[in-house]
Amino acid sequence: MSKYTAEEMVFQPLQLGDEGSMVLIVQKTLNSIGYEVVANGIFDTIMDAKVRKFQTERDLVVDGIVGARMMVEIDNIFLET
Numbered sequence: 001m002s003k004y005t006a007e008e009m010v011f012q013p014l015q016l017g018d019e020g021s022m023v024l025i026v027q028k029t030l031n032s033i034g035y036e037v038v039a040n041g042i043f044d045t046i047m048d049a050k051v052r053k054f055q056t057e058r059d060l061v062v063d064g065i066v067g068a069r070m071m072v073e074i075d076n077i078f079l080e081t
Helices: 021-032 045-057 068-080
Strands: none
Touching: 021 045, 021 068, 045 068
């Protein structure tokens, strides 16, 4: 399986205050890689902090926004295991 690039991925960015099924998917994904958040479909301040922590640890732009580049990084974590 090959790695994706952010340019190859279509993903609607998510940020603080967003709600819905895509937020829930990201929450469950974050939980599965050790960034514990409540999986309730609400992008709250705790999730924002965990997103920023992930971005810092993976040398991404630290803006609290879950965009295509962050989703590619998460996907690549699964490919590395």
